[in-house]
Amino acid sequence: MPEGDNTQIELPLPFPELSGDMPLLPARMVNEYQYCPRLAYLEWVQGEWEESSDTVEGRYAHRRVDRPSGDLPPHPDPDSEERLHARSITLSSNKLGLIAKIDLIEGVGTVVTPVDYKKGKRPHVARGAYDPERVQLCIQGMLLEEHGYECNEGLIYYVESKERVRVQFDAELRTMTKNAIDGLRLIASGGRVPDPLEDSPKCTRCSLVGICLPDEVRFLRRQDTAPRPLAVAREEALPLYVQAHNAKVVKKGETLEIYVDDEKVQSARLIEVSQLVLMGNIYVTTPTLHELMSREIPISWHSYGGWFVGHTVGTGHKNVEIRTAQYKASFDAAKCLCLAKGLVVAKIQNCRTLLRRNWKPESRPEHLLEGFQEDIRRAQRARDLQELLGAEGQAAARYFANFAAMLSVDRDDKSLRFDFSARNRRPPTDPVNALLSYAYALLVRAWTVTLTAVGFDAYRGFYHQPRYGRPALALDLMEPFRPLIADSTVIQVINNGEVRPSDFQSVAGSVALKPEGRKRFIAAFERRLSHEITHPIFGYRVSYRRIMELQARLLARHLLGELDEYPNFTTR
Numbered sequence: 001m002p003e004g005d006n007t008q009i010e011l012p013l014p015f016p017e018l019s020g021d022m023p024l025l026p027a028r029m030v031n032e033y034q035y036c037p038r039l040a041y042l043e044w045v046q047g048e049w050e051e052s053s054d055t056v057e058g059r060y061a062h063r064r065v066d067r068p069s070g071d072l073p074p075h076p077d078p079d080s081e082e083r084l085h086a087r088s089i090t091l092s093s094n095k096l097g098l099i100a101k102i103d104l105i106e107g108v109g110t111v112v113t114p115v116d117y118k119k120g121k122r123p124h125v126a127r128g129a130y131d132p133e134r135v136q137l138c139i140q141g142m143l144l145e146e147h148g149y150e151c152n153e154g155l156i157y158y159v160e161s162k163e164r165v166r167v168q169f170d171a172e173l174r175t176m177t178k179n180a181i182d183g184l185r186l187i188a189s190g191g192r193v194p195d196p197l198e199d200s201p202k203c204t205r206c207s208l209v210g211i212c213l214p215d216e217v218r219f220l221r222r223q224d225t226a227p228r229p230l231a232v233a234r235e236e237a238l239p240l241y242v243q244a245h246n247a248k249v250v251k252k253g254e255t256l257e258i259y260v261d262d263e264k265v266q267s268a269r270l271i272e273v274s275q276l277v278l279m280g281n282i283y284v285t286t287p288t289l290h291e292l293m294s295r296e297i298p299i300s301w302h303s304y305g306g307w308f309v310g311h312t313v314g315t316g317h318k319n320v321e322i323r324t325a326q327y328k329a330s331f332d333a334a335k336c337l338c339l340a341k342g343l344v345v346a347k348i349q350n351c352r353t354l355l356r357r358n359w360k361p362e363s364r365p366e367h368l369l370e371g372f373q374e375d376i377r378r379a380q381r382a383r384d385l386q387e388l389l390g391a392e393g394q395a396a397a398r399y400f401a402n403f404a405a406m407l408s409v410d411r412d413d414k415s416l417r418f419d420f421s422a423r424n425r426r427p428p429t430d431p432v433n434a435l436l437s438y439a440y441a442l443l444v445r446a447w448t449v450t451l452t453a454v455g456f457d458a459y460r461g462f463y464h465q466p467r468y469g470r471p472a473l474a475l476d477l478m479e480p481f482r483p484l485i486a487d488s489t490v491i492q493v494i495n496n497g498e499v500r501p502s503d504f505q506s507v508a509g510s511v512a513l514k515p516e517g518r519k520r521f522i523a524a525f526e527r528r529l530s531h532e533i534t535h536p537i538f539g540y541r542v543s544y545r546r547i548m549e550l551q552a553r554l555l556a557r558h559l560l561g562e563l564d565e566y567p568n569f570t571t572r
Contacts, residue, residue, distance in 0.1 A: 022097075024092055024093075024094075024097055024098055024099040025044075025097055025098050025099070025181060025184060025185065026044075026098075026099055026100065027098065027099070027100035027101075027136045027139040027140060027143075028100075028136065029043065029044045029184060030098075030135060030136060030139055030177070030180050030181055030184055031132040031133065031135060031136035032044070032132070033180050033183055033184040033187075034131055034132040034135045034136075034176075034180045035132040035202065036197055036200075036202060036206070037183065037184075037187055037194040038193060038194040038195065038196050038197065038212060038214075039206060039208060039212065040184055040187070041187050041188070041193050041194055042193065042208055042211060042212060043208070044184070044188060045187075045188050045193075045321070046193070046318070046319040046321055046322075046455075047317065047318025047319050048208055048211050048319065072084070072086050072089050072091075072105060072147075078109070078110050080109040080110070081108060081109055082108070082109060083107070083108050084105055084106060084107040084108065084112055085104075085105075085106055086104070086105045087103065087104050087105075088101065088102075088103065089101070089102045089105055090102075091140075091143040091144065091146075091147060092143070093143055093146045093147075095146060096142060096143065096146055097181075097185075098139055098142070098143060098181070099143075100136075100139055100140050100143055102114050102115075102116070102140050102143075102144075103115055103116055103117045103157075104117070104157075105144070106155075107149070110148065110149050110150050111149070111150045111151075112144055112149045112150070112151055113151070113153060113154055113155055114137060114140040114141060114144060114151065114154045114155070115154070115155045115156075115157055115164075116133065116136065116137050116140065116154065116155070116156050116157070117157050117159060118133060118156055118157065118158050118159065119158075119159050119160065120158060120159070120160050120161075121158055121160045121161035121163075122158045122161050122163040122165055127167075128156075128165040128166070128167070129156050129165050129167060131176065133156055134156075134167050134173055134176075135173070135176060135177045135180050137154040137155075137156060137167050138154070138167070138169050138173050138174060138176075138177040139177060139181075140154060141153075141154055141169045142174075142177070151169065152168070152169055153166060153167060153168050153169055154166075154167045154169065155167070191321070192561070193560065193562065196212060196213070196214030196215075196217050196218060197214055198214075198218060199215075200214070203215070203228075204228070210549075210550075210553075211553060213550075213553060213554070213557065215227030215228050215538075216538060216550075216554070217557055217562055217563065219537075219538065220537075220554075220563055220567060221563070227538045227539070227540065228540075237271065237272055237273055237274035238272065238273070238274055238526065238530075239273075239274055239275045239276075239277050239300075239526065240256065240268050240273045240275070240276050240277065241277045241279065241519075241522055242258055242276070242277070242278050242279065242282050243278075243279035243280060243282075243304075243515060243518060243519075244258070244260045244265070244282075244515075245260075245280060245281060245304075246260070246261075246281055246282075246283070247259065247260050247265075247282050247283070248260075248282075248283045248284075248285070249276065249278075249282065249283070249284045249285065249288055250285050250288060251270075251285065251287050251288040251291050252267075254269060254270050254271070255267050255268060255269050255270060256268050256269075256270060256273060256276070256288065270291070270295065270297070273297055274297070275297060275298045275299070275300055275449055276292060276297065276298070276299045276300070277299075277300045277302065277445070278299065278300065278301050278302065279302045279303075279304060279518070280302070280303065280304030281304070284299065289312070292312075292314075293312070293313065293314035293315075294314060295314075296313065296314050296453075298311050298312065298313045298449050298452065298453070299311060299312040299313075300445045300448075300449060302441065302445070307441055308441050308442075308444045308445045308448070308471075311445070311448060311449060311452070313452060317452070317453065317454070317455035318455075319454075319455035321560060322454070322455040322456060322556045322559070322560065323455065323456065323457050325556075325559035325560050325561075326456055326457060326460060326473070326559055327457070327460060329462065329559055330460050330461070330462055333384075335462070336385070336462040336463070337382070337384065337385060337388070339462040339463070339476075339566060340385060340388055340462055340463035340476070341379060341380060341382060341388060342565075342566060342568045343462075343463055343476055343477070343479045343480060343568060344379045344388055344391065344392045344395075344463070344479065345376050345379050345380060345568070346479070346480035346568035346569065346570050347392070347395075347479040347480045347482060347483070348372055348375050348376050348379065348392070348395045349372075349376065349480075349570045350480050350481075350482075350483045350484050350570055350571060351372065351395065351396075351399045351482075351483045351487075352369060352372040352373075353483075353570075353571055353572065354406070354483040354484070354487060354488065354491075355368065355369075355372075355399065355402060355405070355406065356369060358406035358491055359405055359406065360405050360406060360407070360408060361405055365402070365405075368398065368402060371398055372395060372398065372399075375391055375394055375395035375398065376395075378391040378394070379391040379392065379395075385463065388463075399483075403432075403487075406491050407432075407491065407494055407495065408494070408495040427510035427511070427512075428510065428511055428512075429510065429511055430511055431501060431504045431511055432490065432494070433511070434504060434511045434512055434513060435490045435493070435494070435499065435513070435521065436486065436487070436490055438513060438518070438521065439485075439486035439487070439489055439490055439521075439525060440478075440482065440486050442486070442522070442525050443478050443481065443482065443485055443486045444471060444474050444475065444478060446529065446545075446548065447471070447474035447475075447477050447478045447481075447548065448471045448474040450548050450549055450552055451471075451473055451474055451477065451552055453549070454549065454552040454553055454556060455556065456473055456552065456555075456556070457473065458471040458472075458473050458474045459471050459472055459473065460472060460473055461473040461474075461475060461476040462476055463475075463476045463479070464476055477548075477551065477552065477555070480568055480569055480570065481544075481548070481569070484544070484569075484571060485525075485528055485529065485544055486525075488528060489521070489524050489525045489528045492524060492528070493520070493521055493524045498520050498521075498524055499513075499517050499520055499521055499524075500517075503516060503517025503520070504517065528544065529543065529544050529545040529548075530543050530544070530545055531543060531544055533547075533571070535547070536569070536570065536571060536572060537567060547569060551568075551569055554566060554567055
């Protein structure tokens, strides 16, 4: 080294050969890393995945080449002049720590060329293809070289434009590829998700934008640029409810069919079902269970009266990082108190807002609104969960003592029994309490399914303490949404006449909805979940159903250290 030259010489170090259960890096994941390190981390480390039109089109483009044909000799003969033409060949190397599925291999003897199929048209860029695709192809070449072949170039075939682009495996591309491989290994072992891209056009086309939340995370950190609307697919899939006594659910092809007394009464396409909700004694065939679990469509089990019993899912979410962070926080008393305070304060604020919006008497309840403000201050001053529970109880008593003021009931009509004086349950003794209990059961189910889908353990909470069979985290997260979704639905069905006193039955002092009344209430509840509002923080239009998932993912971002605080949802 010349005197005075402080330049560090970088010495290439070979990757240590894999051993034990260390996973091989898929070439596709290295492609994702080159495109966006955060995307690669979410998919490879946290096991996140979401379909989009691009991923579906990509699978369609590979439908022919994914059928294996031809063979690749395990020990190539350097003197052979035999032509090679092999499809869908998987190669791996412990020495390189890589694995790849090669769409097509062409060549003569030991000189071969990998061909990678891509959907769409050839991009008009300087090198003929984007860097992530070139890196993925270079990995295929490296694996072929590791297996004794000579490989100096590859081809990318664009299905839509039917064009081939030649990619030379020069020193520059090989260095870029090795850097991408090392970068992915580094972030995978680091245990911390990379920062999101900033105002990147890549995000709007990414299938994981609703999981990654790049704009939302950056906005909550700095609050300088308003987030772009979430670029997620329309929520076409909805829950399918079955409550007919002794009904049977059967899978037929791509549909679910509902039978009562061996007569088909309803059917729904699987692609349109987000979850199967069963009320009472319902029989589900084993093939149906297998299909739903393979598609990660949860099955929610309820008693005939609506109590949430549990849910059935497939193998579950692979994101163990979220659950690890959740368990760690749940044993931290200060952390639990902080999160619980935020949830309770948000609940009281939303109760206050609902009363203010739906107050029927002519006089404005200023004293009542100020009372809620005092409840909020008391909750914020709470030194432990018991004090917080007392503040919440006082606010709840104030809220339900005035709940009847939000109901449009003809007091002179004695046939109408939507009178409400206090909250009672187990069992509810009047129609309003019966509706509230039923709405809360539906909301618990909705939150349990949402949290499980995001990767949380719904049974380990921060405010509600663990108890056998109780989804404590679902009860935590639903607190701010009780007035906004459950109570609002109850008020709506009463005031609009969607549910009538004749829809109830009283047995041994317990009041419950009849089947027809339940159908109408469930329809109103799902309609409320699909109702779109302007998000109070991010400013874009979004449904309550989507807001619940968004809140769950923001909680994950907070517990994983990306956000200093968990932003509770409140409306004005």
